[in-house]
Amino acid sequence: MSTPFTESTGEQPPKTLKTAVEVFANLRQLQQSHDPLIISFPERSQHFQSYLVEVNRERGLLALDELVPNDGERFIQNGESFNVEGFHEGVRIAWKCEQKVQIGELEGARCYWSALPTEVIYHQRRNAFRAQLKQGPSIGIELAGSKLNKGIKGQLLDMSATGCKLRFQGNVNNRLQPGQVYEQLALQLPFGSLTTAAELRYLSYQDKLDVTFAGLRFFRLEGLAQRQIERFVFQLQRDARQQD
Incomplete structure (x- = not known):
C-alpha cells in the first residue's frame, strides 16, 4: 500500500x-x-x-x-x-x-x-519523501547498542520512511562504524518516543562546525514503529507545504 x-x-x-x-x-x-x-x-x-x-x-x-x-x-x-x-x-x-x-x-x-x-x-534508492526539520524545537535522539560502551546523544535533521540524518556534537568517528547495525536508535517524536534498530550508512565530521553528520537506514522496522515514522513524516510534509 x-x-x-x-x-x-x-x-x-x-x-x-x-x-x-x-x-x-x-x-x-x-x-x-x-x-x-x-x-x-x-x-x-x-x-x-x-x-x-x-x-x-x-x-x-x-x-x-x-x-x-x-x-x-x-x-x-x-x-x-x-x-x-x-x-x-x-x-x-x-x-x-x-x-x-x-x-x-x-x-x-x-x-x-x-x-x-x-x-x-x-x-x-530513495522512494520516500524526505522531510527536513526546519522550524520548532529540535528532536533529540540517542544511538546505542552492543557495539557502543555508552549511548551517543544527538539531534534529528531529517527523516523518510526508510531512514534519517542525524547530527552529533564533536567528532564521534572513533566511536561509530559505517555498515554497523545499532540495536537502539531512540527518537523523541512529538507524539511519543520511538526505538528501532538502524544501520549506519555514512559518517562525516565537519571540523569547522565541530559536528558529525550521520546517515542511517532503519533496520527491520516493526509495524508500530513504521506507522509512527509514516505519521511523523506526513506531518512534516504537510507543515512544509503550508509554509510554502
Missing part, C-alpha cells in the same frame, strides 16, 4: 553505467560533494570509510583518501580487491576495485591511487 509521501514512480531498478563520460560524471559528483564512501573487502566483515579526493579522466586515475579506521590499509597492501559504495542525493553509486592499488600522496596527504572503474552501478 502506498503512503501519501511515497513517490508514485517508486524505487528505480539499478543501472550499470559503462561509458567513460557517465562514469566520470558520477564519480566527480561524489568528489565535489565530499560524500562519504563505504569500503568493504569481500573476505572481511569490517567496513571502512573513505572519500574520493581526486578523479583524473585524462590519466584514467582516481584517488581515495586514507581509510578510517586506518588498519584497513594492510588489506590494500596485501593486494586484496574491494568494493566502494557512496550515496549522492539518494542515489547509490558503487563499483569494484579489482586492480592493483598504489599507495601514495596527494597534496602532502596519504591516499590510494587506482584506475578509474570501467563501470559503476547507479541506483536511485
